[in-house]
Amino acid sequence: xxxxxxxxxxxxxxxxxxxxxxxxxxxxxxxxxxxxxxxxxxxxxxxxxxxxxxxxxxxxxxxxxxxxxxxxxxxxxxxxxxxxxxxxxxxxxxxxxxxxxxxxxxxxxxxxxxxxxxxxxxxxxxxxxxxxxxxxxxxxxxxxxxxxxxxxxxxxxxxxxxxxxxxxxxxxxxxxxxxxxxxxxxxxxxxxxxxxxxxxxxxxxx
Amino acid sequence: xxxxxxxxxxxxxxxxxxxxxxxxxxxxxxxxxxxxxxxxxxxxxxxxxxxxxxxxxxxxxxxxxxxxxxxxxxxxxxxxxxxxxxxxxxxxxxxxxxxxxxxxxxxxxxxxxxxxxxxxxxxxxxxxxxxxxxxxxxxxxxxxxxxxxxxxxxxxxxxxxxxxxxxxxxxxxxxxxxxxxxxxxxxxxxxxxxxxxxxxxxxxxxxxxxxxxxxxxxxxxxxxxxxxxxxxxxxxxxxxxxxxxxxxxxxxxxxxxxxxxxxxxxxxxxxxxxxxxxxxxxxxxx
Numbered sequence: 093x094x095x096x097x098x099x100x101x102x103x104x105x106x107x108x109x110x111x112x113x114x115x116x117x118x119x120x121x122x123x124x125x126x127x128x129x130x131x132x133x134x135x136x137x138x139x140x141x142x143x144x145x146x147x148x149x150x151x152x153x154x155x156x157x158x159x160x161x162x163x164x165x166x167x168x169x170x171x172x173x174x175x176x177x178x179x180x181x182x183x184x185x186x187x188x189x190x191x192x193x194x195x196x197x198x199x200x201x202x203x204x205x206x207x208x209x210x211x212x213x214x215x216x217x218x219x220x221x222x223x224x225x226x227x228x229x230x231x232x233x234x235x236x237x238x239x240x241x242x243x244x245x246x247x248x249x250x251x252x253x254x255x256x257x258x259x260x261x262x263x264x265x266x267x268x269x270x271x272x273x274x275x276x277x278x279x280x281x282x283x284x285x286x287x288x289x290x291x292x293x294x295x296x297x298x
Numbered sequence: 299x300x301x302x303x304x305x306x307x308x309x310x311x312x313x314x315x316x317x318x319x320x321x322x323x324x325x326x327x328x329x330x331x332x333x334x335x336x337x338x339x340x341x342x343x344x345x346x347x348x349x350x351x352x353x354x355x356x357x358x359x360x361x362x363x364x365x366x367x368x369x370x371x372x373x374x375x376x377x378x379x380x381x382x383x384x385x386x387x388x389x390x391x392x393x394x395x396x397x398x399x400x401x402x403x404x405x406x407x408x409x410x411x412x413x414x415x416x417x418x419x420x421x422x423x424x425x426x427x428x429x430x431x432x433x434x435x436x437x438x439x440x441x442x443x444x445x446x447x448x449x450x451x452x453x454x455x456x457x458x459x460x461x462x463x464x465x466x467x468x469x470x471x472x473x474x475x476x477x478x479x480x481x482x483x484x485x486x487x488x489x490x491x492x493x494x495x496x497x498x499x500x501x502x503x504x505x506x507x508x509x510x511x512x513x514x515x516x517x518x519x520x521x522x523x524x525x526x527x528x529x530x531x532x533x534x535x536x537x538x539x540x541x542x543x544x545x546x547x548x549x550x551x552x553x554x555x556x557x558x559x560x561x562x563x564x565x566x567x568x569x570x571x572x573x574x575x576x577x578x579x580x581x582x583x584x
Contacts, residue, residue: 117473131560135552269489
């Protein structure tokens with residue numbers, strides 16, 4: 093490695109020798125927000141504001157998704173309160189429709205307007221789910237035999253709904269999209285995804 | 299060398315032929331299942347090895363040649379070539395310039411990557427209107443890379459075999475790196491994604507596609523130097539600006555403006571992490 097002594101480098105070296113290091117430039121939230129907004133100049137109205145962050149994303153980004161205990165509790169509390177439940181109290185939809193939306197990555201990309209069909213959840217991008225589907229990602233945990241492993245317990249079915257609706261309620265700064273809270277999927281679609289994971293006759297559990 | 303590539307490939311649409319052949323080979327392997335993932339990787343590795351032995355078999359070289367011609371041709375309202383464009387090592391110096399980019403350019407008062415700098419030169423030297431060059435800056439599937447991208451591909455190829463050695467020590471450059479790191483980790487959009495959602499851990503994949511851990515110097519060095527690269531799945535050369543644009547598309551964000559400060563900051567950050575990695579542009583990607 094060659095060391096190139098520019099005036100700046102010489103000054104920093106001198107500063108380091110004197111015990112005062114040159115700190116990395118601080119990027120304020122304002123600075124980052126202005127930059128990202130300019131990066132999407134010309135965005136059509138229906139995409140405007142997507143670069144904005146709510147409080148949860150702000151702190152998750154700041155702590156690189158590892159929030160300290162107190163902040164994690166605040167996130168969990170806030171995100172749990174944001175969950176809307178099925179009016180009839182039934183969490184299980186149709187696993188066949190659940191499988192279809194788990195396969196589909198369609199929706200909300202700038203090329204998906206006007207929408208030709210309902211958005212998918214793209215679950216297989218990150219999770220192993222049904223045994224027959226071998227093309228699955230590994231960013232999230234395997235969900236193979238998920239219902240069976242949870243004994244198909246009613247509390248586990250409700251927890252699965254909550255997890256898909258808003259993953260941060262149980263796991264603050266989860267990498268998983270908040271499918272319900274962000275209105276990516278409807279309540280009925282989430283019930284279908286729950287059925288894929290939790291129904292006894294779903295290929296996930298057979 | 300430029301003539302050689304053209305003689306080999308002529309005017310046939312080699313992009314589509316190679317793309318279709320590789321795509322079907324890949325599809326067959328993927329259908330065969332997860333156990334075949336390793337075999338797919340091996341097949342691509344084998345293809346890359348063959349490319350190294352016979353570099354002219356990479357269709358990306360057609361755009362390298364095109365880029366060289368575009369750089370040297372008198373074009374634009376002012377009818378001059380880009381041969382006085384300063385890529386950071388003095389007017390007209392192309393050899394090794396890419397290896398030291400992005401960098402701060404005083405005349406534009408900005409940190410710029412190769413594409414942003416070429417755009418700047420096309421506007422200031424040749425008199426092109428910036429909005430004409432940035433309105434639809436990237437090719438669709440099957441189209442060839444746009445002119446700015448072809449020039450950038452040639453410029454990058456003139457640093458092939460060298461190692462990334464960005465200085466990034468100017469205050470503005472250090473700020474760009476810090477800004478890039480911030481944006482890399484900034485979550486937003488309906489999917490709550492940031493770049494780090496997919497690129498902050500080793501050994502993960504989306505479906506069957508492996509994902510590089512880009513905050514890790516070892517993994518960044520292995521991939522950043524491949525761009526601009528010929529992308530088999532879309533049958534054209536994709537530049538780094540286009541790659542970032544495509545990531546934001548997948549992240550459900552709006553269209554990334556080519557040459558924006560954010561795009562240059564992200565590239566400055568990634569290049570800083572990848573410093574010391576070998577440049578092999580034009581690369582070949584899935």
